[in-house]
Amino acid sequence: MKLEDLNRDSQNLLIVSAILLCIGIIMIYSASSCYAYEQYNDSAYYLKRHLMHFTFGLLLAGFFLKKGYKDLKKYAKVFLAVSIVGLVLALLPGIGREAGGAKRWVKLGFIGFQPSEFAGFFLIVYIADILDRKQTVIRSFLQGFMPPLMILGLSVLLILLQPDLGSSVCIMAVGLIMMFVSGVKMVYFLPFLIMVIPIFYFLIFKVAYRLRRIASYLDPWSDSQGAGFQIIQSFLALGSGGILGLGLGCSKQKLFYLPQAHTDFIFSIIGEETGIIGTLSVVALFVIFVWLGMRISIKAKDLFGRFLSLGITTSIGLKAIINIAVSTGAIPTKGPPLPFIGYGGTALIFNIIAVAVLINISNS
Secondary structure (H helix, E strand, O other): OOHHHOOHHHHHHHHHHHHHHHHHHHHHHHHHHHHHHHHHOOOOHHHHHHHHHHHHHHHHHHHHHHHOOHHHHHOHHHHHHHHHHHHHHOOOOOOEEEEOOEEEEEEEOOEEEOHHHHHHHHHHHHHHHHHHHOHHHOOOHHHHHHHHHHHHHHHHHHHHOOOOHHHHHHHHHHHHHHHHHHOOOHHHHHHHHHHHHHHHHHHHHOOHHHHHHHHHHHOHHHHOOOOOHHHHHHHHHHHHHOOOOOOOOOOOOOOOOOOOOOOOOHHHHHHHHHHHHHHHHHHHHHHHHHHHHHHHHHHOOOHHHHHHHHHHHHHHHHHHHHHHHHHOOOOOOOOOOOOOOOOOHHHHHHHHHHHHHHHHHHOO
């Protein structure tokens, strides 16, 4: 597929995605260089790894563009099986790699990946497929509502066992939105929500470290050297940037003050170095991305393409909202990396693939 063969929506989506990816390359080096030099004696350590993931993502994106999105439908069940196996492997001793008290990574030889990231993408493919196949019975509780919900519930449970509440909530929300748009009766969601709310209440308010995050969110200065440290440093980064920022590479908070500056809090470094102009520009790019993704979904020529593009767009948009909300203190500290920009190899690869699938749907 050549650039001149793309329609207007696809071209605009490609331009927006490319700008976000370029911002990510620049900001990952800026945010991680000092930490990388201190840890690995190589200031470009994280940049090199990011570019490696970026290149691999582009190769896979080219493959998906060539094959066509309808081929995904043929292998939807295979993708589901792979995602479930990956999530189980993350929990197994010797295979699952623990970091920060959570088993969210799988290490097989020299290859490491985060199963929840590709599980999110594969689940979107499978749910789009099952919602398409069951359109004639979609308003039935047993045949239309329960099958996708059971698959979604199993996947979310495996992610919760890692534990990873943020990814679980994001995946659950995307799946339910897809089901709602597909025509599932709203009344079916009520008993499900009545059952789920107490579970999430327990997971949030009855788990000590999550409760500390809630407390630090409400009053971070009450524990400024503990649970509230990250968000306070994020506030300082965003506040010191002003309108135009301190300049690229001139962040002070990345100098071992703001933890995970190149991953969870890269938006804060963008604010410090490029100011409110830079942060608003990033927000505007994501708004345009979501708008274009929704246009592609509405214009899709078949239901599978419509549900698939809706799920992809919703997932990327929701992750961006959560990450930016965390960085600005709007919600407690938790969530995925900023799509296309934050450091995270598996997430970057599947975000690039997602763009290729959206372009394919748009031009089919």
